[in-house]
Amino acid sequence: MKPRGKDIDPQDRAFGQRVQRFRKERGRTQAELAASLGKTSSWLSQVERGVQPVQRMDLLQEIADELGVSVQQLRPGIPAVGPSQAPTAQPLSNDLDETRRLLSGHPALQTLLSGANESGPTRGLDLLRADVDDLWDLTHAGQLAQVSALAVQLLPELEHTVRTDSGEHRAELWLLLSRGYQALSAAFVRQDEADAAWVAADRAVFTAERSGDPLHVCASVFRMVQAFVRLRSLGQAEHAAQTAIDALGEQRNQSPESLSVLGSLHLALALVRARASARAEAKEEIAKARAIATQLGENRNDFNLEFGPVNVEIQAVSTAVDLGDAGEALDIGLTIDAAELSPERQGRLLMDLGRAHAQRRHGGEALRCLLDAEAIAPEIIQTHQAARAAIRELVLVAGPNAPRELLELAERAAAVD
Numbered sequence: 001m002k003p004r005g006k007d008i009d010p011q012d013r014a015f016g017q018r019v020q021r022f023r024k025e026r027g028r029t030q031a032e033l034a035a036s037l038g039k040t041s042s043w044l045s046q047v048e049r050g051v052q053p054v055q056r057m058d059l060l061q062e063i064a065d066e067l068g069v070s071v072q073q074l075r076p077g078i079p080a081v082g083p084s085q086a087p088t089a090q091p092l093s094n095d096l097d098e099t100r101r102l103l104s105g106h107p108a109l110q111t112l113l114s115g116a117n118e119s120g121p122t123r124g125l126d127l128l129r130a131d132v133d134d135l136w137d138l139t140h141a142g143q144l145a146q147v148s149a150l151a152v153q154l155l156p157e158l159e160h161t162v163r164t165d166s167g168e169h170r171a172e173l174w175l176l177l178s179r180g181y182q183a184l185s186a187a188f189v190r191q192d193e194a195d196a197a198w199v200a201a202d203r204a205v206f207t208a209e210r211s212g213d214p215l216h217v218c219a220s221v222f223r224m225v226q227a228f229v230r231l232r233s234l235g236q237a238e239h240a241a242q243t244a245i246d247a248l249g250e251q252r253n254q255s256p257e258s259l260s261v262l263g264s265l266h267l268a269l270a271l272v273r274a275r276a277s278a279r280a281e282a283k284e285e286i287a288k289a290r291a292i293a294t295q296l297g298e299n300r301n302d303f304n305l306e307f308g309p310v311n312v313e314i315q316a317v318s319t320a321v322d323l324g325d326a327g328e329a330l331d332i333g334l335t336i337d338a339a340e341l342s343p344e345r346q347g348r349l350l351m352d353l354g355r356a357h358a359q360r361r362h363g364g365e366a367l368r369c370l371l372d373a374e375a376i377a378p379e380i381i382q383t384h385q386a387a388r389a390a391i392r393e394l395v396l397v398a399g400p401n402a403p404r405e406l407l408e409l410a411e412r413a414a415a416v417d
């Protein structure tokens with residue numbers, strides 16, 4: 001229960017007044033500052049009134065960074081962190097480093113400069129299709145080292161082949177290339193490498209357009225929206241998603257494939273709204289996606305989007321947690337059977353259920369969900385900031401009584417110093 005009136009700690013009240021003063025001096029509204037912190041306006045209002053204490057050092061640092069002040073200015077007396085004391089983050093897995101280097105250049109420059117005129121694929125189309133399918137399977141399974149190993153061989157080959165083909169297979173080759181870049185974008189998002197995800201998504205959009213398949217263009221835009229969200233560029237994410245939604249919405253006779261893309265874009269826009277703490281708008285996008293999923297009546301995997309009734313509810317759980325509605329998230333999530341979905345989707349659901357339990361101070365249930373998520377999709381726990389924040393919160397709440405399993409999880413996720 002939050003303290004009220006005379007029960008409020010004077011230090012929390014003074015801290016809140018400093019936050020409010022610095023915020024107003026910088027001309028920022030509560031909604032703007034809260035959104036930049038990934039919080040709701042009501043949460044920030046409670047902080048500024050001293051009702052909601054801020055005890056986590058990482059959150060205190062985020063607030064200070066957003067206001068352009070030092071932690072000591074917000075909370076005088078807190079020990080300064082000098083260079084020798086500064087916490088060092090454990091480096092994340094470098095499974096995709098080779099692929100990142102590949103994206104940093106242009107795989108087809110040698111072909112373009114040499115003016116090669118040989119025709120036909122270097123390998124048969126069936127083999128190229130199979131490799132692209134394998135790339136997606138590895139991405140969904142979270143086997144990112146294998147994704148990188150395959151991509152650094154496959155993408156340059158596709159870039160070369162599509163430019164030297166006589167024309168008979170060129171449209172399909174462009175499409176295979178786009179699918180490859182879409183897979184890479186999804187993989188980079190999972191590794192929390194948003195800048196590389198954006199580059200891959202941008203190339204996916206370009207190559208999908210060259211293939212003449214507008215639905216693959218829209219699917220590539222979905223990947224770009226995911227990258228923008230990770231970059232915290234919510235305005236760009238909103239514009240990209242809404243533009244694609246408007247274009248798809250103008251179609252009168254929509255195929256199941258186009259409905260899958262449209263529904264996925266509504267889910268992406270719900271994520272954007274939730275990160276901006278726009279509660280009503282986020283729930284409206286979930287409702288639109290739910291209606292489309294009901295119209296489809298089945299779980300599909302068109303364009304590797306895994307859209308359908310189950311995935312909508314998984315996103316509804318995530319949206320509720322982002323908005324601080326832990327009870328709603330648990331009510332929805334505990335009814336979901338995600339066994340037929342990819343390990344990534346199953347892991348994401350378990351991670352969000354863990355976050356919801358953590359918000360409700362259900363320490364045991366939160367730990368169980370997070371451990372199950374790690375067992376299915378370890379990179380979610382290692383790279384997802386929200387998962388690591390939940391683990392840090394559990395460690396702080398448990399204090400000296402933190403169970404060994406929680407401390408070991410926190411160490412694996414680099415969630416504690």
